[in-house]
Structures are given as structure tokens and as C-alpha cells.
Amino acid sequence: MKFEKKRAATKQSIPTASLPDIVFMLLLFFMVTTTLREVDVLVSFRLPEAKAIEKIENKRLVSYIWIGQDGKIQVNDSLTKLEEVQKIMYAKRVSLPNVIVSLRVDKNSDMGVVTDIQQELRKASCLRINYSTLLKI
Numbered sequence: 001m002k003f004e005k006k007r008a009a010t011k012q013s014i015p016t017a018s019l020p021d022i023v024f025m026l027l028l029f030f031m032v033t034t035t036l037r038e039v040d041v042l043v044s045f046r047l048p049e050a051k052a053i054e055k056i057e058n059k060r061l062v063s064y065i066w067i068g069q070d071g072k073i074q075v076n077d078s079l080t081k082l083e084e085v086q087k088i089m090y091a092k093r094v095s096l097p098n099v100i101v102s103l104r105v106d107k108n109s110d111m112g113v114v115t116d117i118q119q120e121l122r123k124a125s126c127l128r129i130n131y132s133t134l135l136k137i
Helices: 019-033 082-095 111-123
Strands: 062-067 073-075 078-080 100-105 129-131
Touching (some): 062 082, 062 111, 073 082, 078 082, 082 111, 100 111
Parallel strands (some): 062 100, 100 129
Antiparallel strands (some): 073 078
């Protein structure tokens, strides 16, 4: 006598009833947690290289100032004059007391412009300054 196994006649498939809910939750999660680029850089610059760098963990506290090779200065989204840096950064410091000013200076720019910006930041009481560089390998 031979015994044969009876196989179930039902078809086994993955239930997809909750799939739209899962897709919606993932979409909502990524929309909430993603930060978009806030500033369009209008100044052309090449960062200098450094052997040792330190990464800033809390990027929400950072305000960037770009200084191009031709002496152009960009704060936030617009090109500004040197005289306006103090007013803009003071307003930024009032709204965000722990602001870190990150200077992104072209490696061939004039250091006189950098010194002038440092003086304007000192007048605005923005004393936490960072210099952005690339890691030299």
C-alpha cells in the first residue's frame, strides 16, 4: 500500500491589502524627515584643503557666508556688501543665539576681505566662527 500526501488546493499568496497604508506611511516619514537645500550658492569658490577637520553635528545652528575669489560676499540667499554683513548676522544671532558662522572662503581670495568680515562678525557678537575646508588625503 502506498500512501500519498494530499496537497491543499488553496493558492498561497502574499496579502496586499495593507500595502497602500505602508507606502503612505513611508512617504510621509521621508517627507517629514528630509531637509531640502535652503540656499543657492551664487559665488564661485574652491575650498582649501586641510589635514585635520572636524564635522559640525548640528547643522541647524550653522549660517554660511561665502567669499568668492573676486571678493563677492554671499550671506544666505543673496549677494551682499561688506557693510550689510553686521546687520544681517546680528539679526540671525538674535533669532538663533547659538548660531555658528561657517565661512566658505575661496582658497585664492584676498585675506583682507576675510579679516573685514571677521571684524563685522565681531561687531555683531557672532563669535562662533568655523572655516570650511576639504579633507586633504
